[in-house]
Amino acid sequence: MNLEEARGLLQEFVKSEKIRLHCRAVEVIAAALAKELNEDEEKWAIAGLLHDMDCDLEPDVKQQARKAVEILKERTDCGEEVCHAILAHNESNTGVMRESRLDFALSAADNVSGLIFAYGLMKKTLDGMKVKGLKKKLKDKSFSASVRRDLILDIEKAGMELDKFLETAIGAMQGISGEIGL
Numbered sequence: 001m002n003l004e005e006a007r008g009l010l011q012e013f014v015k016s017e018k019i020r021l022h023c024r025a026v027e028v029i030a031a032a033l034a035k036e037l038n039e040d041e042e043k044w045a046i047a048g049l050l051h052d053m054d055c056d057l058e059p060d061v062k063q064q065a066r067k068a069v070e071i072l073k074e075r076t077d078c079g080e081e082v083c084h085a086i087l088a089h090n091e092s093n094t095g096v097m098r099e100s101r102l103d104f105a106l107s108a109a110d111n112v113s114g115l116i117f118a119y120g121l122m123k124k125t126l127d128g129m130k131v132k133g134l135k136k137k138l139k140d141k142s143f144s145a146s147v148r149r150d151l152i153l154d155i156e157k158a159g160m161e162l163d164k165f166l167e168t169a170i171g172a173m174q175g176i177s178g179e180i181g182l
């Protein structure tokens, strides 16, 4: 499966504009991380783009990710690595634990995208966002409280320092600021 086919699947299964935008943000962050870590950019982008593709079909968060992987296995040749990362991004419900670099990167990207978006909304723009400011928001657990800080900090298990991760994620989201409307 290539990225274009993945976009088709997202259009087919995700009707909510909010979820599509979230998926797009996680896509660009995952791709930027792959580039930094010399991993497969397209594969990581696909995992980012499709990690929540069953959110509209499966409102019960406990079941999410399983349905996505079911569809992916039936319809695509996206491979075990992508499926594993998608299952592991909901590890507390699927029981599939994060193991690979992609697993850790996807879960960190998923959560940091929410933090950057909330911080951007507060500042009304992503322009000029700095690692230092974002780190303060990361430490302030009352800010965007649903963001899983532990999953962000685990980026080090993918072989990347936290500061580098935050810088990369901010840059990736700034690259699509027009789409996000910030």
Ligand SMILES: [Fe+2]
Residues within 6 Å of the ligand: 022, 026, 051, 052, 110
């Ligand atoms: Fe997500």
